[in-house]
Amino acid sequence: MRRSEFERAVAAEFGPRASALMSDLVLPTLGDRTAREALDAGIPPREIWLALCEETDVPLDRRYGAGRLDPKRR
Structure with missing residues (x-):
């Protein structure tokens, strides 16, 4: 997941x-960092x-593939 995909996914979901x-929001699984701090720390x-x-x-069905753009049609 690229950063741009991440940002789209967060905006779409929340x-x-x-x-x-x-x-x-502090995320315990990321060392008690916020998402912004985690990005700045280089976490994928x-x-x-x-x-x-x-x-x-x-929900699990909204976690995968989030933030991806639809492929361009030819």
């Missing part, structure tokens, strides 16, 4: 709360996404 969750976006999903009880 809507207006996305920014607050990124800055305020996919790992952060899964930690956010786990902490906020996002």
Whole structure:
């Protein structure tokens, strides 16, 4: 997962709360960092996404493939 995919996934899943969750929610599985701190520390976006999903009880069917753009049609 690229950072841009991560950012799209967070915005799509959490809507207006996305920014607050990124800055305020402490994720124990990432060393008690927020998502923003984890990104700054170089933790892979996919790992952060899964930690956010786990902490906020996002259903499994919405965790995988999130943030990807639809392929371009020819």
